[in-house]
Every structure is written in structure tokens, then in C-alpha cells.
Amino acid sequence: MSKRVPPSMRTRETLSSLIEGRLSSPDGRSELVKLATRLILEEALEAETRDALGRDYYERGAEEGRGYRNGCRTGRLKTAEGAIEFSAPQVAGRDEPFRSEIREHAKGRTEALEELAVEMLARGLSVRDIEDAFRADDGRLLLSRTAVSELGEQLWRDYQEFAARDLSEHEIVYLFVDGIAERVRPGQRREPVMAAWGFTATGARVLLHLMAGSKEDAETVSAFFQDMRARGLGDPALVVSDGAPGVIKAIETCFPRSARQRCLAHRMRNLAAKVPEDVWPEVKARVQAVYQAPSRAIARDLAKGVVEDFGRDLPSAVTCFEDDFEACIAHLRMPVTHRRAIRTTNLLERLFVEERRRLKIIPNAFGERPVLKLMFGAMTRAAERWRSIRFTEFERRQIEAVRQELAAEYEAADTTATAARQARPVTGISSSSQT
Structure with a gap:
């Protein structure tokens, strides 16, 4: 210049x-x-x-x-x-x-x-x-x-x-979506502030979107995603989120060709709340072995053992473990070197802890603008704490193979759904019209 x-x-x-x-x-x-x-x-x-x-x-x-x-x-x-x-x-x-x-x-x-x-x-x-x-x-x-x-x-x-800004220049491989509930409007209940970060195919971290005062229903989160889509965001290989039903539905609607990863940190906390303290170390070790298995096939086999061994004594915990299980092991489709970094949304959540501490001690800090300031301050410090992801040529080929599998699965599911709709009997026709 x-x-x-x-x-x-x-x-x-x-x-x-x-x-x-x-x-x-x-x-x-x-x-x-x-x-x-x-x-x-x-x-x-x-x-x-x-x-x-x-x-x-x-x-x-x-x-x-x-x-x-x-x-x-x-x-x-x-x-x-x-x-x-x-x-x-x-x-x-x-x-x-x-x-x-x-x-x-x-x-x-x-x-x-x-x-x-x-x-x-x-x-x-x-x-x-x-x-x-x-x-x-x-x-x-x-x-x-x-x-x-x-x-x-x-x-x-x-x-x-x-x-x-145009997002089409970023080939997002891993998309993270999370929010923190804050009192954006004085006197009102807490509302989620949504954030989206992505890892590109070069390993760069990109802040994609922020939305304050949102709700985590499917319609609102879909609008959040559609804004990024309208600016050129393509299909990530994997989208990572917590278990909020609205967020899950929005991901499946807006990114049907992407795998969905359920945040394992959230899932482990849910399980811990349903297991007695004296039994938790054993259950935790068994469940972690499932989530850290070399492949999804092995993870499924190990999961059967967990269900058989704890199903009678810990039925609510096993029900929680089985819920959305395939989304909990979606990261096992991805390169081994990336799995630890992509299986939770903690990369964002850890940053929010500091901001919540600040909100407790700063008088009159509530409101959309102050909350956004604190949240964005946390987001911008993410690069100092996130683990970097390295993409070798071999890992890029792995990702491309996963994308092809996901596209084939989407096409097969779409074909099946179309056939089911066509085979469904037409209702509302009188018997006289059928004769």
C-alpha cells in the first residue's frame, strides 16, 4: 500500500x-x-x-x-x-x-x-x-x-x-453454534445471544455471525442460519451445537447435507446429574470410551455394552445416553487429529464464564449493547485459547470423502421421503367417486 x-x-x-x-x-x-x-x-x-x-x-x-x-x-x-x-x-x-x-x-x-x-x-x-x-x-x-x-x-x-460481508470465500468445514443466556433487556428474563464461529479448510478461525436478544426456537435460529446462507455460507462438513430442540431442528433444516454433532460436554453433564456419585466414575469411563472410539461402528458396539450393564439400575441415565446417540458420535467420521477440537461447543462456552463474572460485578451492565460488548470481547479472545486445527492433504481427502458420503445419504433420504409421499393414499375422496 x-x-x-x-x-x-x-x-x-x-x-x-x-x-x-x-x-x-x-x-x-x-x-x-x-x-x-x-x-x-x-x-x-x-x-x-x-x-x-x-x-x-x-x-x-x-x-x-x-x-x-x-x-x-x-x-x-x-x-x-x-x-x-x-x-x-x-x-x-x-x-x-x-x-x-x-x-x-x-x-x-x-x-x-x-x-x-x-x-x-x-x-x-x-x-x-x-x-x-x-x-x-x-x-x-x-x-x-x-x-x-x-x-x-x-x-x-x-x-x-x-x-x-460475503462469506462465500470461506470454505467452512466445522461450524460451531452456541449461545449464552443474558438479561439483554432490563427487567426481562434472560435471552440467548447466539454466536457462530467456523474453522475453514485452511485451519483459520472465522467469526461468522452474532445475534442478540434471540430465542432458541427453530424459526429464530433458522433465520440466524439463513442470514449466513444468504451471504454465501456453504455446507459445513459438521455443525456442532448443544441439545436445544429448536437449534437441532434449524440445523437439520438449513444444513441437511452436513453431519450434526451433539456437544459432548453438555451430554456428560446431563448424564452426571442422573448417576449416583459413587457409580459415576465407572459410568463416566465407559461412556468416554464410547465417545472416543476409533470408529462409529466400534462406538455402537461399546454402547450396547453400556446399555446392557447399566440399563436395569440406571434407566434414566441410559435413556439419556441413547437419546440422539448418532449425533454424539458424528465427530468420529472426521479425521482423528480433529476430533478432540470438534466434539464440544466448549470452545465458546469457556469464554462466556469470564463475561458472566463481569456482569455480576459491573453495576447496570444489563442491556443489549453492554452484553454484546462483553460477549464480543470474549469472542475476539477465542483465538488465544482455541486449539489450532491443521489440515494436511490427507485430511482434506478424508473431509471430501465424508462430504460425498453425506451428500449420498441426503439424496437417499430425499428419494425415500418422496416415494413415501407418493405412496400415501389420497384422503377426502368419496366412495361414490371411487366407483
Whole structure:
């Protein structure tokens, strides 16, 4: 990119690459909030400089005494997400030395900047959000109204691009869907905030979608999926979710050519609640042996032993174990090296624990915007904690074979359903009409 391009534009391009999964470095992927914060700060500094000089980047026509741009220098800002380096414009040729009030202001307002960054990515920003972040202690606005408006419009465009971006360039192999129930609206009961992440065929992790204030009924979750489908999301090889009936129905409706994996962490918790503590270690070991079997055929054989040995004494636990069993072992179709990472939704759930702790101690934190900020903050730290998935050429061939099997199973099921419909007797015909 040309040196005549403002640093903020280079930061925006890096941020876009990060969101869309084009950066392969684990360190790079973990910098999402940092990059968004840096982008907001750089754009604010450039706007402040423009206000001071009376002209835009590389625009001619300097007024005597107002000064001119003299390159950039690197600044450093300490935040909760770690140190952030940014480019700050330098100004020379002024009657009085130019001092950036925003740089001084930002040192004590890093939390506000990070909140703006998360809000930009998760929900978009209003002009008032930006004004609140760049208002001095005495109430004075550090940017002109024009600069605030322009910054708000640009950040809103960034958000709209994020929310409406084309997903067709990502070949999603494993799709994770999960939600956390939060009190999005004060005084109302908790509502799920849905999230979707995916692993691509290159092993990159991509944030695909967020939806706040949703319900986990089939219609709402189907709309959640259809939004991604409309933006080009293809058929994953495997979709991982918990056991919510609405989510399961939506997966089977929207991704009929994909395998569905029931989250095993949820299933193990359900089983533990139905088994006496003194017996649980034995049952747990037997059940884990089923879920970690080398193949689905072996898993089915081991499952028969579990049912035979515990069916009489632990009927409710065995009923739970048998429920949706094929979805619990769907991950065994996939490459061995991927199975541990794809058999649960804990990759998301672990991140929500920290956010719930925050919600308990932050006063007045409830509401759609604060919840989204906290949730998106958790999502953006996922790259630091998720296990990376490596795709070799052999594993890609395995995945392709699974896709072909799934397509054949779908076609066979569709043919069977069509034949059944055609064979169904027609009702409502009077006996006289049949003679």
C-alpha cells in the first residue's frame, strides 16, 4: 500500500484481513480488539490534525502559521488488552508547537476506547458514543462536530461491511453454534445471544455471525442460519451445537447435507446429574470410551455394552445416553487429529464464564449493547485459547470423502421421503367417486 495512504487505512485493511480469517498467525488473530482500538485512535488523531491544519491528508493549500504534516511517529498505549502501538501524525511549521490533546486524553480513557472498538465490531457506533469517548473532563469536545460525524460514518460503514460481508470465500468445514443466556433487556428474563464461529479448510478461525436478544426456537435460529446462507455460507462438513430442540431442528433444516454433532460436554453433564456419585466414575469411563472410539461402528458396539450393564439400575441415565446417540458420535467420521477440537461447543462456552463474572460485578451492565460488548470481547479472545486445527492433504481427502458420503445419504433420504409421499393414499375422496 502506498506511503501516501493514511496509517488508519493500512490498519483498516489489516483489521479486515483479521476478521475475514486471512491472517494465519495465531498472534495476529488474537489482536482483533487491539486493531479496532488502534483504528479508532488513528482516525481520531488524523481528524484532530485535519482540524488543526484546515486541510486533509496530502491536500495542498497550507495557510501560513497553521503548519503542515511532517510524517508520523509511533505511539504506545497501555490497555487491558495489552500494549497498542499506533501511528500519530506529526505537525511542523506552526507559530506554536502542536500538542495532541487526544493523545493525552487517551492515556486515561483506554477503557472507553476499547468499548468503542468492540461496539464498532459488534453493533456499530452512534455519534454520541464517539463524543463521549473524546470529551475532556471539563465537558469540552476534543474533536470538531464535523470530525466526529465523519468518524462515526466511517465506523458505521465498517460495521455494516462486517455484518453484511460475503462469506462465500470461506470454505467452512466445522461450524460451531452456541449461545449464552443474558438479561439483554432490563427487567426481562434472560435471552440467548447466539454466536457462530467456523474453522475453514485452511485451519483459520472465522467469526461468522452474532445475534442478540434471540430465542432458541427453530424459526429464530433458522433465520440466524439463513442470514449466513444468504451471504454465501456453504455446507459445513459438521455443525456442532448443544441439545436445544429448536437449534437441532434449524440445523437439520438449513444444513441437511452436513453431519450434526451433539456437544459432548453438555451430554456428560446431563448424564452426571442422573448417576449416583459413587457409580459415576465407572459410568463416566465407559461412556468416554464410547465417545472416543476409533470408529462409529466400534462406538455402537461399546454402547450396547453400556446399555446392557447399566440399563436395569440406571434407566434414566441410559435413556439419556441413547437419546440422539448418532449425533454424539458424528465427530468420529472426521479425521482423528480433529476430533478432540470438534466434539464440544466448549470452545465458546469457556469464554462466556469470564463475561458472566463481569456482569455480576459491573453495576447496570444489563442491556443489549453492554452484553454484546462483553460477549464480543470474549469472542475476539477465542483465538488465544482455541486449539489450532491443521489440515494436511490427507485430511482434506478424508473431509471430501465424508462430504460425498453425506451428500449420498441426503439424496437417499430425499428419494425415500418422496416415494413415501407418493405412496400415501389420497384422503377426502368419496366412495361414490371411487366407483
